[in-house]
Amino acid sequence: MNNFNFHNPTQIIFGRDRLNELVNYIPSKAKVLITYGGGSVEKNGTLQKVRNALSNNYFREFGGIEPNPRFETLMKAVELIKKENIDFLLAVGGGSVMDGTKFISLAAKYNGDPEEILYHSFKPADLKEAMPFGTVVTLPATGSEMNAAAVISYKESKYAVICPLTFPRFSFLDPALTFTLPKTQVANGVIDTFVHVMEQYLTFPVDARFQDRTAEGILQTLVEIGRKTMDNPTDYVLRANLVWNSTMALNGLIGAGVPQDWTTHMIGHELTAFFGIDHAKTLAVILPALLQVRYEQKKEKLIQYAERVWKIENGTDEFKADQAIRKTREFFESLDVKTRLTDYNISSSDFDKIIQGLKEKHLTELSETREVTLEVSRHILENAF
Ligand code: NZQ
Ligand code: ZN
Numbered sequence: 001m002n003n004f005n006f007h008n009p010t011q012i013i014f015g016r017d018r019l020n021e022l023v024n025y026i027p028s029k030a031k032v033l034i035t036y037g038g039g040s041v042e043k044n045g046t047l048q049k050v051r052n053a054l055s056n057n058y059f060r061e062f063g064g065i066e067p068n069p070r071f072e073t074l075m076k077a078v079e080l081i082k083k084e085n086i087d088f089l090l091a092v093g094g095g096s097v098m099d100g101t102k103f104i105s106l107a108a109k110y111n112g113d114p115e116e117i118l119y120h121s122f123k124p125a126d127l128k129e130a131m132p133f134g135t136v137v138t139l140p141a142t143g144s145e146m147n148a149a150a151v152i153s154y155k156e157s158k159y160a161v162i163c164p165l166t167f168p169r170f171s172f173l174d175p176a177l178t179f180t181l182p183k184t185q186v187a188n189g190v191i192d193t194f195v196h197v198m199e200q201y202l203t204f205p206v207d208a209r210f211q212d213r214t215a216e217g218i219l220q221t222l223v224e225i226g227r228k229t230m231d232n233p234t235d236y237v238l239r240a241n242l243v244w245n246s247t248m249a250l251n252g253l254i255g256a257g258v259p260q261d262w263t264t265h266m267i268g269h270e271l272t273a274f275f276g277i278d279h280a281k282t283l284a285v286i287l288p289a290l291l292q293v294r295y296e297q298k299k300e301k302l303i304q305y306a307e308r309v310w311k312i313e314n315g316t317d318e319f320k321a322d323q324a325i326r327k328t329r330e331f332f333e334s335l336d337v338k339t340r341l342t343d344y345n346i347s348s349s350d351f352d353k354i355i356q357g358l359k360e361k362h363l364t365e366l367s368e369t370r371e372v373t374l375e376v377s378r379h380i381l382e383n384a385f
Contacts, residue, residue, distance in 0.1 A: 001208040004257040010146045011170040012247070016236065018174060022053040022090075025134055025170045030088035032059040033081060035101045037093045038066060044180040046138060050092055060084050065093070068272055068279070069100035071154040075114065077104045081131070088132055091168075094139030094185075095192075095279075099150035102166040105131040118152055118159040130165035136172045139181060140243040141189035141280065143196060143250025145171035151269065151279075157357060158269040173247065175239040183230050187335040188280035189246060190226040194219060194331075195264055195283040196249040202291070202301050203259040203368035212304070215254045218245050219309045226335055259368035264290055266366055267377055270357040277344050284332040284339050289384035291325045293376065297369060341384045351381050 013021060026032060034050060041047040042063070051059075062077045080086070081104070091101035107114040109129040116122045137145045144150070145168060150161045181189075201215035221241060229238040248254070267290075268282030291298065299321055306312040306324035315323070329339050338344070355374050358364065366372035372380075 001206055001211075001257040002259070006252055006256045007164075008146065008167065008252050010168045010251075012146065012173060013170060014173045014244070016174055016176050019049045019053050019136065019172060022050065022134075022136075022172070023057065026054070026057060026088055026090070028057075030057065031084065031086050032057055032088045032090055033077065033084070033086040034059055034061045034090045034092055035065060035077060035097055035104065036061070036063045036091075037097045038064065040180065041092050041138060044177075046136065046177050047092060050090070050136060054090075059090075060086065065097045065100040067094075067096045068151075068153045068158065069096045069103070071103075071115070071118065071152055074100050074103050074152070075107065078107045078114070081108045086131075089134075091133060091135040092138065094137070095142030095144045095151075098135050098137070098142070098144035098168070099152065101133050101135070102130075102144070102148075102150035102163075103152050103161060105133050105166060106161070106163060115154070117161055118154055120161070127163065127165070130163070132169050134170040134172070135168045136174075136177070137243070138177050139185060139189060140173075140175075140178060140239075140246035141185075141192040143193075143247055145173065146247050146251035149250075153273065156273050157361065158273045159361075160269075171247075173243050175236055175243045178239055178243065179234045181233065183233075183336070184278075186230045186233065186242075187226075187337050188278055189242060190222055190229075190335055191284050191332055191337060192280040193242070193246040193249045194222050194226075195280070195287055197222075197254065198287060198328075199262050199264060200255040200258060200260050202298055202305055203261050204297065205300050205304070206258055208258045211254045211256065211258050214248075216305075216308045218249055218254070219305075221245050223309070223331060226331070230335060261294075261366070261368040263294075263366040263372050263377070263380070266358065266361075266363045267354070267380060270354045271344075271346070273357065274350070274353060275344060275346060281337055281344070284337045285341055285344070285384050286380065288325055288329040288332075288339055289380050291328065292383050293380050294367065294372075295321065295325075297367075297371070341381070348382070351378055354381060 302321040306320035
């Protein structure tokens, strides 16, 4: 097991009908800005529950944060914050609203050009503070509710902004608030969670038994409940399991002390930026292709994954690894998510700009071994047909 630091300060308030406790977590004199997305929370009543809970607080609202939140939209919230002297943020939504709110919390306290936050080009002295914020989660997928990452869209790119100042102070996880999700978003949540785990698990062995077995437990749970929670959206127990697995998949726990490989996410972000494909759907295309291309480097873990997650216990090592990759693709397809670039009308003539996008962000040495050069990334794309 490798050396690591582990610190996660986010308080989780989990369970049904707990929004009336919101006031306990927000400073009593705070001037709050509630941030939300394109209106689902207005339609399904979640926003009204939040308003009711904050009826004795000063609050304003900022809606319209789009999926794959855009820099320009978020900067409008920063303007409002300055005008209204806001000092606490409350994100009500999915990963896009939570990520957007993280960026707002940094930009509101930043004296330089906020674009620099996207490129991590600030001097540490300029980024000492972020506005405190909490979240009310309506979509289990990203883990943003308990991590310090945000993915922000600007021009034709997506930028990962990772800053220890942007852990939420608290997150409310009420599985019932996710019942109104369309099936396709539930599938996205299952796949995003699955791939987050794979990127921290399917590398090479370092004898990290807790991390491995916890990762395998999450993967097995997702296989068990994924389709069921899509088909039974108001089954509280199924959904509660998805919600908690999503959070635990990307809060630092299973990634501590192990090699990680974020290649799938990095290539996936380019696909979203250029073609507007949902985040999780890009992952469902790239991961099986990556496992094929990086087969030799990942072989030991692929066999472990085959045996422990998919229970493929007989046959040669090659057979087990091949079957595990096939099962992974079949699982995504069983959630009605397509896994080939052609399903999204992407052809090889699009590869140059995808590779250029990676190059511009210096993503030229990806993976657990830093061997995924632009050439290997292109090879992964070629395997994704
Ligand atoms: O915008 P509204 O109207 O709220 O509708 C949203 C949106 O259209 C809808 N929705 C959310 N909760 C709902 C609901 N509809 C009905 N009922 C509910 N309860 O779902 C749609 C998608 O929402 P979005 O927040 O975009 O989805 P998701 O949570 O999958 O977030 C995706 C974003 O997170 C980033 C992605 O890159 C993408 O920008 N990621 C963030 C990560 C992180 N912070 O650690 C890691 C991830 O790997 C990911 O990259
Ligand atoms: Zn993701």
